[in-house]
Amino acid sequence: MTDSTQHTEQQQAKNVKERQFKGLSLSERKQARREKLIEAGIEAYGTHGFFSVTVKDICLEAKLTERYFYESFKKSEQLFQTIFLKLIDELQQNVMQAIMQASTDSKKMIEAGLTALLMTLKNNPRMARIIYIDAMLVQELHNQATIHETMSRFDRMIHAFVMLMMPNINKSEREISMIATGLNGYVTQIAIRWVMSGYKQPMEEVLSSCSAVFLALLDTFSEPQSLNKSAVKK
Structure with missing residues (x-):
């Protein structure tokens, strides 16, 4: 088996592994979570104002844990x-x-x-x-x-x-x-x-x-x- 063939098979295995949850890859799921946080932010900030909203509030609105917030945004x-x-x-x-x-x-x-x-x-x-x-x-x-x-x-x-x-x-x-x-x-x-x-x-x-x-x-x-x-x- 050549190095090229081995690399291709490893990449295919990685892709298959990524698509184990609802047919979405890891990067696709991450992007979906990011979009949910953005929509939650529009709702929360637009309703209560930036200074009245915490990271926890955003996560509750998005129905995500805080670790997913910091996956996409630093603050x-x-x-x-x-x-x-x-x-x-x-x-x-x-x-x-x-x-x-x-x-x-x-x-x-x-x-x-x-x-x-x-x-x-x-x-x-x-x-x-x-x-x-x-x-x-x-x-x-x-x-x-x-x-x-x-x-x-x-x-x-x-x-x-x-x-x-x-x-x-x-x-x-x-x-x-x-x-x-x-x-x-x-x-x-x-x-x-x-x-x-x-x-x-x-x-x-x-x-x-x-x-x-x-x-x-x-x-x-x-x-x-x-x-x-x-x-x-x-």
Whole structure:
């Protein structure tokens, strides 16, 4: 028997041994446990808040022992970070999908994108709490620059949105980047206030408030030529 053949047989035996529990390999079972912990974390953190939830609480929710928690995560903050990034991806995808499915009319694109953002938050209060309340308070996310990187991702998304709305905008990339950062901060602060209030203000009013700055941007950059002409005539 060659070394190659022996190695192949050993690998096959290992694979067979791995698939002894419900047809799943060891790595597949580990991934399944990890997903259960993530779902349990969304439920627990999103309902009670990060600082009121322990590793034991997460394990009880997931119906797993604590040793399985530490199999996938070193500490609570690591699980929370994983959940935060997962929910941010979901939120961003919902917004982008709504924008791309809207008509080419700039105002309708603004309404579609912001409506998707607000509806996602209202329909998923656990997500909203994790992203807009607890994440701002978990120091680990700030230490690892997770919050900064996430805000930058939304800055870039809004940057692309501005270019999509106004492809002929007469501004430098650096100026548009700063504008996108401002728009992101504006909408984020409104979203935080709305979530923390328990969605007391009607969504139509929140949507109108968020839309105002985007509509003002459209008006501002659609008039400069006519304003310049007036100035020349004077």
